[in-house]
Amino acid sequence: MTSKEIFLNHLAPTSHHPVLLEVESANGIIITDTDGNNYYDLIAGIGVVSVGHNNPFINRAVVEQIQKHSHVMVYGEYIQTAVNSLAKNLASTLPESLATSYFVNSGTEANEGAIKLAKRITGRHKLVAFEKGYHGNTQGSMSISANETKKRSFRPLLPGVSFLRFNNLKDLEQITDEVAAVIIEPIQGDAGVVIASATFMQALRNRCTATGAQLIFDEVQTGFGRTGKMFAFEHYAVIPDILTLAKGLGGGLPIGAFISSHKNMQLLAENPVLGHITTFGGNPVCCSAANAVLKIITEKDFLENVEVKGMLFEQLLQHKEVKSIRRKGLMLAIELENEEKVDKAISLALEHKVIIYWFLSTHSSLRISPPLTISQDEIKDSCNILLDVFGNL
Numbered sequence: 001m002t003s004k005e006i007f008l009n010h011l012a013p014t015s016h017h018p019v020l021l022e023v024e025s026a027n028g029i030i031i032t033d034t035d036g037n038n039y040y041d042l043i044a045g046i047g048v049v050s051v052g053h054n055n056p057f058i059n060r061a062v063v064e065q066i067q068k069h070s071h072v073m074v075y076g077e078y079i080q081t082a083v084n085s086l087a088k089n090l091a092s093t094l095p096e097s098l099a100t101s102y103f104v105n106s107g108t109e110a111n112e113g114a115i116k117l118a119k120r121i122t123g124r125h126k127l128v129a130f131e132k133g134y135h136g137n138t139q140g141s142m143s144i145s146a147n148e149t150k151k152r153s154f155r156p157l158l159p160g161v162s163f164l165r166f167n168n169l170k171d172l173e174q175i176t177d178e179v180a181a182v183i184i185e186p187i188q189g190d191a192g193v194v195i196a197s198a199t200f201m202q203a204l205r206n207r208c209t210a211t212g213a214q215l216i217f218d219e220v221q222t223g224f225g226r227t228g229k230m231f232a233f234e235h236y237a238v239i240p241d242i243l244t245l246a247k248g249l250g251g252g253l254p255i256g257a258f259i260s261s262h263k264n265m266q267l268l269a270e271n272p273v274l275g276h277i278t279t280f281g282g283n284p285v286c287c288s289a290a291n292a293v294l295k296i297i298t299e300k301d302f303l304e305n306v307e308v309k310g311m312l313f314e315q316l317l318q319h320k321e322v323k324s325i326r327r328k329g330l331m332l333a334i335e336l337e338n339e340e341k342v343d344k345a346i347s348l349a350l351e352h353k354v355i356i357y358w359f360l361s362t363h364s365s366l367r368i369s370p371p372l373t374i375s376q377d378e379i380k381d382s383c384n385i386l387l388d389v390f391g392n393l
């Protein structure tokens with residue numbers, strides 16, 4: 001059997017048109033296929049590999065940890081140095097009200113935990129989310145994600161969820177004192193980098209404070225440096241009650257977190273005890289990788305450079321086929337005329353050995369979210385190829 005036949009016969013598909021790039025190795029921003037072709041990876045596994053593939057510093061942290069110990073117990077029972085360090089390091093980059101982390105394995109799990117926590121804090125069950133938002137694919141996260149086409153076949157989902165228009169101040173009046181939580185991506189990722197206004201975010205914060213609804217920021221995609229700040233909420237001078245992270249957190253290893261105050265987090269340990277449990281959450285190898293990522297992205301000038309590099313992409317990708325660019329840091333959406341042009345651009349770019357990608361919920365934009373470690377020369381080179389691609393649409 002060829003590797004393609006094994007893939008198609010023995011791995012469950014997510015669609016009937018997978019990319020089928022056969023990976024041999026990956027280094028920095030380059031993915032090499034089994035025929036020896038090198039691709040510029042401008043997607044980073046959808047915003048995950050933020051410090052580059054095969055990063056020696058991450059590798060060392062992983063190997064050192066795995067040689068000490070890997071999984072020894074379910075989350076929350078034993079004291080493990082790597083897990084402790086990550087919790088402490090995160091607390092030192094976050095405000096006092098976000099001092100306590102619960103580690104899980106993915107973004108959707110982080111959001112599931114956040115919803116459960118909000119229910120315990122408030123004693124309420126209603127949830128408010130935003131049109132075009134995406135929060136994951138398990139049943140709770142899917143309930144608060146907007147895309148009806150993707151949800152329809154899985155109903156019934158969670159009851160009591162309503163959707164407001166993003167950036168619409170009037171709709172915030174629908175947040176009442178019956179609402180347990182309002183969940184929002186400060187910059188909507190899969191909607192195609194839709195950026196909340198500061199006025200809207202501040203009004204949302206005020207409304208949640210006034211009604212007692214917990215404000216959850218889903219920073220699974222925007223967190224950990226992607227937007228040029230450690231967390232996107234720093235762009236707004238607004239602090240959420242609960243913060244969720246995943247993707248870039250582990251630099252390529254699977255880890256997520258939901259984070260809130262020490263006081264709030266005690267609630268999951270009582271009435272009932274073991275109110276949220278996970279076998280693999282807080283895996284020490286993943287936590288070591290996350291500690292290494294944190295060390296790299298907090299180095300002097302690293303985050304400032306993310307914005308500089310993002311601006312370079314924006315300047316270089318001016319072309320008559322590009323209708324607009326939405327961007328924060330190295331999170332970019334390139335708006336083309338229509339879906340057909342987006343499909344053509346992505347497949348032509350792949351032919352020219354540059355990986356760019358689709359968004360889940362917007363079809364007229366293409367996605368660029370490279371490793372944050374991409375160099376200026378790599379940006380220039382890959383943008384030249386993309387300009388050629390745009391010229392052939």
Ligand SMILES: Cc1ncc(COP(=O)(O)O)c(C=O)c1O
Binds near residue numbers: 137185189221246
């Ligand atoms: C904003 C946001 N939240 C949650 C998720 C779900 O994360 P995961 O796929 O790790 O479950 C994603 C994934 O794309 C995301 O972009």
